[in-house]
Amino acid sequence: MLRLGSLEIAAPAVMGILNVTPDSFSDGGRFDKPDDALRQATTMVEDGAAIIDIGGESTRPGAKSISQQEELDRVVPVIESIRAVTDVPISVDTSKPLVMREAVAAGADMINDVLALQAEGALTTAVSLHVPVCLMHMRGTPRTMQEDPRYRDVIAEVRSFLAERVDACVAAGLAENLIVIDPGFGFGKSHAHNVELLANLRQLRVRDRPLLIGISRKSTLGALTDRQTDERLAASIAAAVIAAMQGAEIIRAHDVKATVDALKVARAARETGGNL
Numbered sequence: 001m002l003r004l005g006s007l008e009i010a011a012p013a014v015m016g017i018l019n020v021t022p023d024s025f026s027d028g029g030r031f032d033k034p035d036d037a038l039r040q041a042t043t044m045v046e047d048g049a050a051i052i053d054i055g056g057e058s059t060r061p062g063a064k065s066i067s068q069q070e071e072l073d074r075v076v077p078v079i080e081s082i083r084a085v086t087d088v089p090i091s092v093d094t095s096k097p098l099v100m101r102e103a104v105a106a107g108a109d110m111i112n113d114v115l116a117l118q119a120e121g122a123l124t125t126a127v128s129l130h131v132p133v134c135l136m137h138m139r140g141t142p143r144t145m146q147e148d149p150r151y152r153d154v155i156a157e158v159r160s161f162l163a164e165r166v167d168a169c170v171a172a173g174l175a176e177n178l179i180v181i182d183p184g185f186g187f188g189k190s191h192a193h194n195v196e197l198l199a200n201l202r203q204l205r206v207r208d209r210p211l212l213i214g215i216s217r218k219s220t221l222g223a224l225t226d227r228q229t230d231e232r233l234a235a236s237i238a239a240a241v242i243a244a245m246q247g248a249e250i251i252r253a254h255d256v257k258a259t260v261d262a263l264k265v266a267r268a269a270r271e272t273g274g275n276l
């Protein structure tokens with residue numbers, strides 16, 4: 001069992017992706033209407049998602065930022081409508097303090113911040129909300145992050161960033177047991193960097209905090225398989241299993257049903273304590 005404050009989930013768990021962006025890289029805005037979003041969320045819960053992650057602002061490479069009001073208008077009604085029909089844990093994928101506050105007021109249970117609470121006011125807001133927070137590593141901003149990213153040692157640099165953010169958050173009063181960390185696949189990393197991170201997840205562990213991995217359908221998997229985004233299921237499952245076999249606790253995924261099945265196999269194999 002993974003415990004994050006009062007939130008308890010069986011690990012490895014699947015966090016189902018619900019994009020409510022008209023320009024999402026993978027779903028292409030298919031779930032931008034509240035009804036569609038609710039149907040998609042319900043299906044993901046039936047398929048075994050332990051958490052539903054709702055994002056109103058795309059952070060894929062090249063994406064532009066949107067206004068606070070636009071993000072609130074996209075995210076809050078969807079959180080309310082999901083919360084009205086199920087008690088599934090909901091996380092909100094945002095970097096904006098007001099969106100964090102309004103999302104939690106609407107029923108969200110967790111904050112997923114690709115800026116690791118570095119935006120003005122985000123850290124104090126998160127501390128005051130007393131909910132679990134995912135701190136992700138990103139180099140640069142979504143608009144420019146894929147312009148020749150370089151590292152001397154990508155594993156050491158991602159790890160030390162995450163360690164510094166965990167320390168800063170704990171120093172600011174965020175309970176350590178609410179923190180999750182994420183290496184941020186595709187956020188200012190080359191395909192080789194992403195593969196190196198995936199192969200070395202154990203080295204990223206900071207203060208024994210749980211790891212969240214978001215690699216589903218990402219371009220590195222496309223480069224490895226020469227597949228378009230909607231044909232990356234097998235590659236995404238392989239990456240999820242590679243992460244789970246190293247102990248990653250939360251896998252953020254589009255294809256919930258298939259990922260849940262794959263992680264059941266990974267979990268059973270790990271639990272034998274064999275030579276894995």
Ligand code: PT1
Pocket residue numbers: 025055059060061093112113114134136182184185186187212213214215217218219220252
């Ligand atoms: C992630 C993540 C996220 N990814 C967390 N939140 C996205 N915690 C949004 C590509 O290379 O990994 N962890 N929220 C989506 N971002 C991307 C990045 C989508 C890169 C696509 C790519 O294709």
